Amino acid sequence: MLPPALIAPTVANGQQAASEARLVIALDYGTTYTGVAYVQVTGRDTLDLDNVRVVTRWAKEETLKVPSRYSYSPSPKGCTQWGHDIDDNSRIMAWTKLELEQTKTRTQELGILCELFYGVALMDFSEEAIINNDIPRHLAKEAEDIVRDYLDEIAETTSEDIISSLGHHVPDRIPVDLIVTHPAKWSDSAMNSTYRAVAAAFNTARFPKLRSISFVSEPEACAHFTLRAAQNKDRGRLKRNDCFVVVDAGGGTVDLASFQVISVDSSTGQFRLAPVGYITGDKCGATFIDKSFEDFLEQRLGKEDWKKLKKEGSRDAGAGGHTLMNDKMRQLHKQFEAIKHEFKGDSALAKTITLPTGIGTIDNEEMGIVNGTIRITADDLKQMFKASVDRTLILVAGQITQIELSKKRVRNIFLSGGFASSEYLYRRMVQFGQTRHINVERGGDCWTAVAKGAVLKGLGICSEKPLPVKGCPRHYGVKTRTHFAPYQHKLSETEMDPEGVQWATDQIRWLVQKGDVIHPGKPTQVTYECHWSMKASTYSSGKGRGRDPITGYTPSTEVTRDVVFVASARDEVPTRYAEIEKGVDQVVSLRCDLTEVPDHMTATYQNKQSGKYMKFWVTVTVSVSDKVRIKITSGGKELASTDLPL
Numbered sequence: 191m192l193p194p195a196l197i198a199p200t201v202a203n204g205q206q207a208a209s210e211a212r213l214v215i216a217l218d219y220g221t222t223y224t225g226v227a228y229v230q231v232t233g234r235d236t237l238d239l240d241n242v243r244v245v246t247r248w249a250k251e252e253t254l255k256v257p258s259r260y261s262y263s264p265s266p267k268g269c270t271q272w273g274h275d276i277d278d279n280s281r282i283m284a285w286t287k288l289e290l291e292q293t294k295t296r297t298q299e300l301g302i303l304c305e306l307f308y309g310v311a312l313m314d315f316s317e318e319a320i321i322n323n324d325i326p327r328h329l330a331k332e333a334e335d336i337v338r339d340y341l342d343e344i345a346e347t348t349s350e351d352i353i354s355s356l357g358h359h360v361p362d363r364i365p366v367d368l369i370v371t372h373p374a375k376w377s378d379s380a381m382n383s384t385y386r387a388v389a390a391a392f393n394t395a396r397f398p399k400l401r402s403i404s405f406v407s408e409p410e411a412c413a414h415f416t417l418r419a420a421q422n423k424d425r426g427r428l429k430r431n432d433c434f435v436v437v438d439a440g441g442g443t444v445d446l447a448s449f450q451v452i453s454v455d456s457s458t459g460q461f462r463l464a465p466v467g468y469i470t471g472d473k474c475g476a477t478f479i480d481k482s483f484e485d486f487l488e489q490r491l492g493k494e495d496w497k498k499l500k501k502e503g504s505r506d507a508g509a510g511g512h513t514l515m516n517d518k519m520r521q522l523h524k525q526f527e528a529i530k531h532e533f534k535g536d537s538a539l540a541k542t543i544t545l546p547t548g549i550g551t552i553d554n555e556e557m558g559i560v561n562g563t564i565r566i567t568a569d570d571l572k573q574m575f576k577a578s579v580d581r582t583l584i585l586v587a588g589q590i591t592q593i594e595l596s597k598k599r600v601r602n603i604f605l606s607g608g609f610a611s612s613e614y615l616y617r618r619m620v621q622f623g624q625t626r627h628i629n630v631e632r633g634g635d636c637w638t639a640v641a642k643g644a645v646l647k648g649l650g651i652c653s654e655k656p657l658p659v660k661g662c663p664r665h666y667g668v669k670t671r672t673h674f675a676p677y678q679h680k681l682s683e684t685e686m687d688p689e690g691v692q693w694a695t696d697q698i699r700w701l702v703q704k705g706d707v708i709h710p711g712k713p714t715q716v717t718y719e720c721h722w723s724m725k726a727s728t729y730s731s732g733k734g735r736g737r738d739p740i741t742g743y744t745p746s747t748e749v750t751r752d753v754v755f756v757a758s759a760r761d762e763v764p765t766r767y768a769e770i771e772k773g774v775d776q777v778v779s780l781r782c783d784l785t786e787v788p789d790h791m792t793a794t795y796q797n798k799q800s801g802k803y804m805k806f807w808v809t810v811t812v813s814v815s816d817k818v819r820i821k822i823t824s825g826g827k828e829l830a831s832t833d834l835p836l
């Protein structure tokens with residue numbers, strides 16, 4: 191990953207950035223909490239942190255951020271079923287952001303499939319559930335769907351907040367630029383899902399003048415806030431050449447970035463900064479302490495009680511691969527949350543948590559279970575904090591090493607994010623800093639640092655404005671074959687290869703999806719490895735034929751193969767090539783001469799059925815930017831390529 195182009199040299203205040211009327215909205219979708227901040231640029235005023243408004247009026251409560259929770263359960267009390275306003279006994283989708291990144295193993299996928307069957311079977315029989323509208327709708331939802339449904343509520347509340355504070359005319363008439371934050375390490379597929387969910391929720395029906403959506407990483411946004419706040423508060427403190435590390439310790443991820451003060455303007459106290467090294471991050475935020483708490487419960491309560499706790503009897507239809515919190519777990523987490531927040535590392539501490547009715551009914555002193563409560567000691571808590579704290583310290587040490595390798599010295603570590611409120615994490619970080627004479631600091635309102643910092647980034651205060659991304663207008667794929675599966679493919683559309691493997695032919699593998707995000711200056715690139723087989727005799731007889739002494743070499747058709755590329759603007763695309771609509775979808779064939787395939791990318795085999803045959807390995811690359819480039823290579827050598835409009 192390249193260092194971020196963070197701090198631009200000259201813009202020391204908001205004047206230049208404020209030259210054009212617009213509304214800058216920042217969305218910080220978090221694993222546990224979501225924040226939204228915005229600012230109206232009128233074109234006349236000088237903007238700074240004080241002008242940035244944070245959305246605080248969420249359904250039911252006023253808070254700086256709103257819980258990233260959503261439920262598909264019906265609410266007898268009429269709750270809106272998201273954020274703070276979720277009814278008792280609801281199945282809550284929690285920590286869904288982490289699922290956007292998840293790559294599941296086969297076993298996990300099979301587990302989810304079993305749960306789905308189990309859940310669907312229950313749906314058939316539970317008439318009561320159907321009458322009460324209590325159908326486990328989450329089973330049919332991907333993580334991206336849940337995020338989209340949740341962000342839909344966020345976008346609606348944001349729109350209401352803007353209208354009530356600035357008036358209807360502002361979002362109706364003034365261009366809106368939306369800045370979305372993402373963790374330092376965020377896979378392409380997670381980014382695509384985030385973009386699709388955001389674009390669906392922050393749509394032009396809600397924000398008629400929505401002009402652009404752009405991304406900024408959470409540590410970069412956090413750095414903007416931290417530095418601006420430090421600059422405004424304590425101008426003389428940071429000196430030229432000082433380096434510091436910014437840590438955004440959140441619920442899901444801990445993200446870091448480092449900077450150096452390049453120069454300080456002695457008259458204004460403003461300073462210029464440059465990024466040092468790389469942005470880093472890991473999935474070790476505070477929810478991993480909550481997960482360790484669940485492991486602790488499982489180990490102390492034993493299998494039977496743990497099962498009772500996680501399941502809700504016949505009402506439970508399985509999680510469908512999502513993190514689902516039932517009412518009992520929610521109560522336990524609520525009690526634990528208070529203990530987690532309070533923990534400072536004191537060894538004498540011992541706390542108890544009340545277990546739900548029917549759990550821990552038999553006392554077990556050794557396991558700390560007495561009178562329907564469970565005891566948690568300081569050692570237990572240290573163990574639960576261990577992975578998150580240790581990994582955070584390792585990440586900080588990594589940033590310090592990066593800085594020191596470039597012969598610079600670290601002066602400060604700035605802690606931000608909800609997890610930064612942990613006294614235990616702070617103390618451990620201070621201890622760590624002391625051994626290296628590095629000062630550790632926490633900002634006052636560091637919980638909204640990312641959202642506010644993203645607004646600053648969107649304004650272009652002290653930095654370049656982020657470039658807008660766009661959604662891919664079509665699906666792009668190649669015609670290929672896949673392993674034959676009788677329940678999925680037609681027998682008439684199969685072929686047997688020389689090794690006796692049966693393939694379903696004329697299928698389409700979609701490599702880039704409509705709506706995938708395209709970043710400016712960074713093509714979305716997907717590769718697909720495949721091979722062709724051919725009788726060795728066909729290859730040798732076809733090899734020199736068709737050579738034209740004047741026009742050059744034209745391969746005979748026996749030694750060529752076509753890659754058929756397909757583009758479709760339809761929302762739902764077929765997997766069978768036969769269902770491609772000529773004239774609506776676009777089909778382009780690229781001819782490859784197999785005699786051009788380098789020797790090391792071919793191999794010769796022999797078996798009884800086919801005799802001697804050859805295999806040729808090639809790579810199909812599709813790059814999408816402001817055009818689509820399709821390239822077929824083998825061992826680095828280009829066999830064919832073409833460009834198409836998006």
Ligand SMILES: Nc1ncnc2c1ncn2[C@@H]1O[C@H](COP(=O)(O)OP(=O)(O)OP(=O)(O)O)[C@@H](O)[C@H]1O
Pocket residue numbers: 219220221222223224255258287408439440441442443444475476477527530531532607608609610611612613637
């Ligand atoms: N005093 C505290 N001690 C320990 N953890 C805390 C404390 N205060 C808040 N937290 C934890 O911080 C997390 C919330 O922080 P934040 O809002 O920054 O995370 P997020 O933005 O949801 O996550 P991410 O950015 O990683 O996706 C919660 O997991 C919460 O339990």
Ligand SMILES: [Mg+2]
Pocket residue numbers: 218219220221408440441607640
């Ligand atoms: Mg966050």
